[in-house]
Amino acid sequence: MSEAVAIAGPVVFFTGAGMSVSAGLPTYRGAGGLYTNSDLEPPHAGDITIERLPGLWQRFRGRLEAGVELEPTPAHRAIAAFESSLEVAVVTQNVDGLHRRAGSSRVMELHGTLAEVRCLDAGHISPVRGIQWGPDGVPLCPECxxxxxPAVVLFGETLPPDAWRDATRAMSTARTLVAVGTSAEVYPAAGLIASGVCPAETRLWVNPETEPPSGDWTWLQGPADDMLARLVAG
Ligand SMILES: [Zn+2]
Structure with a gap:
């Protein structure tokens, strides 16, 4: 067995698309594989209009229904399991909702989530599971x-302020920062792991291919499922 790596709390896991590869999601640049290469243009803020919303949902529906079937990976479960021994926060760029499904209780979803929809009239948030689709191909709010x-951040939209504030706070007090499966190229989210925002002394970079962005990281080179299995509370 590979050597164990001890981590101290509070710990923040900062996760990107590489986190969910073994769940069956491809790692495209962008929010958790949301914007695939096959899109003619990525969905953006201007798609949230009466005229364009049915078309947007036409493009989202397959991905959304595929997402409902995805199961958390061993890496998601490993992160959730640390809550029994350490103070843990998860800051994710992914929209697949898998951290919550794995049981993590403190998750900041910087790009929103495909697991939920938000109604245009009152802002009600509802789970995608069991949603009723209207005749125009747009899911209807169960309440109104x-x-x-989709409760995701589209291009041209700002990140959810609550998630951003909570993420910044968690970063500022972390003793250990573990970046998993991210190339840290998508801003503003990537700015959260800069040493000025997160001064954690232990900085672990879990990635099979992409090198750490600077010399103050320890590179655990390999797939997320394998590398997270090596981490132990200590
Ligand atoms: Zn509503």
Missing amino acids: KAWTR
Whole structure:
């Protein structure tokens, strides 16, 4: 067995698309593989109009229904399991909702989540599971029957302020920072792991291919499932 790596709390796991590869999601640059190469143009803020919303949902529906079937990976479960021994926060760029499904209780989803929809009239948040699709191909709010939109951040939209504030706070007090499966190239999210925002003395970079962005990281080179199995509370 490979050598164990001890981590101290509070620990922040900063996760990107590489986290969910073994769940079946491809790692495209962007928010958790949301914007695939086959899109003619990525969905953006201007798609949230009465005229364009049915078209947006046409493009999202397959991904959304595929996401409902995805199961958390061993890496997601390993992170959730640390909550029994350490103070843990998860800051994720992914929209697949798998950290919550794995049991992590403190998750900041910087790019929102495909696991939920938000209604246009009152802002009600509802789970995708069991959602009712209207005749125009747009899911209807279970509470008020208004049209809904995906609860993800589209290009041209700002990140959710609550998630951003909570993430910044968690970063500022972390003793250990573990970046998993991210190339840390998508801003502003990537700025959260800069040493000025997160001064954690232990900085672990879990990635099979992409090198750490600077010399103050320890590179655990390999797939997330394998590398996270080596971490132990200590
Ligand atoms: Zn509603």
